[in-house]
Amino acid sequence: MTEHSGLAVACRRVVQIYRGEGGDVVALSGVDLSIAPGEMVALVGPSGSGKSTLIALLAGLLRPSAGRVNVGTFDLGRLSDREVSRMRGTQIGVVLQGAARNLLPYASLWRNIWLAQRRAAATAGIALSDPESVLDLVGLSGQGNAKVGDLPPGARQRAALAVGIAASPGLLLVDEPTSQLDTAGRDEVIAALAKVNAERGTTIVVVTHDAEVGSALGRVVTIRDGRVGAEGRDGQDFAVVAGDGTVQLPPEVLEELPPGTLFTIDQAEDGTVTLVPDRR
Numbered sequence: 001m002t003e004h005s006g007l008a009v010a011c012r013r014v015v016q017i018y019r020g021e022g023g024d025v026v027a028l029s030g031v032d033l034s035i036a037p038g039e040m041v042a043l044v045g046p047s048g049s050g051k052s053t054l055i056a057l058l059a060g061l062l063r064p065s066a067g068r069v070n071v072g073t074f075d076l077g078r079l080s081d082r083e084v085s086r087m088r089g090t091q092i093g094v095v096l097q098g099a100a101r102n103l104l105p106y107a108s109l110w111r112n113i114w115l116a117q118r119r120a121a122a123t124a125g126i127a128l129s130d131p132e133s134v135l136d137l138v139g140l141s142g143q144g145n146a147k148v149g150d151l152p153p154g155a156r157q158r159a160a161l162a163v164g165i166a167a168s169p170g171l172l173l174v175d176e177p178t179s180q181l182d183t184a185g186r187d188e189v190i191a192a193l194a195k196v197n198a199e200r201g202t203t204i205v206v207v208t209h210d211a212e213v214g215s216a217l218g219r220v221v222t223i224r225d226g227r228v229g230a231e232g233r234d235g236q237d238f239a240v241v242a243g244d245g246t247v248q249l250p251p252e253v254l255e256e257l258p259p260g261t262l263f264t265i266d267q268a269e270d271g272t273v274t275l276v277p278d279r280r
């Protein structure tokens, strides 16, 4: 058993509307999603479907326009700005898209980790991880003195991960960690995420366009049009019933059965449910 543990995540009917002068954008229109402590999840989906918005809500960087976002025992929408910011410095680790945005380029890896641990260090009851053990988790052992701006792209991305896990969060959120990397760099990032999860039990949510990252994490949640459209678990694809009882049909099925298609629903005694389209 490790001294660390993962946090559960629960989204209930989450809606996010960006209000702007040019009009409102509904980025999320009712997301229901439960993630167990210690689970690893990839968020995938077309550009503009709402993945980054969902990550920002889980990080407490945005507050939902409606619905609830729970991380551990906390309802993020009900916490003050200060409380949410404290959670981000301790229990929720965030790695933004683009490694450089998470790092001070002229500082050493040690100093970047120390800065990320500062909030946790000032919070009673939190035992800080030894920085060398943080580097070991991301495959950068012995490189603490390196200036992060001098590291090659793959190592820089793992340095950003090191900063994200420095305070030993129970939830790690990572946006597109492999988009700038070659295959070897991508595999090292995947290995680092798997090691953090295996050794610390950290719950990990990764936004990615990379199918390899998705299959390495095991659970793949597809966001489509601001909702959970589908899920893949260990290579098998599933449709998902949302909190309001709706189910999104995959785009290829929707082509055959356009909006307005009528169904009857047959429920057999053994519980099997069959949807029978009306072809008249």
Ligand SMILES: Nc1ncnc2c1ncn2[C@@H]1O[C@H](COP(=O)(O)OP(=O)(O)OP(=O)(O)O)[C@@H](O)[C@H]1O
Pocket (backbone or CB within 6 Å): 018, 019, 020, 025, 026, 027, 045, 046, 047, 048, 049, 050, 051, 052, 053, 054
């Ligand atoms: N700050 C903002 N203000 C207004 N609209 C926004 C803002 N951020 C995102 N959007 C819009 O919200 C929708 C969802 O965007 P989001 O960035 O969450 O999608 P995404 O799935 O992460 O896309 P990508 O894969 O391209 O990063 C899009 O229509 C986007 O244009």
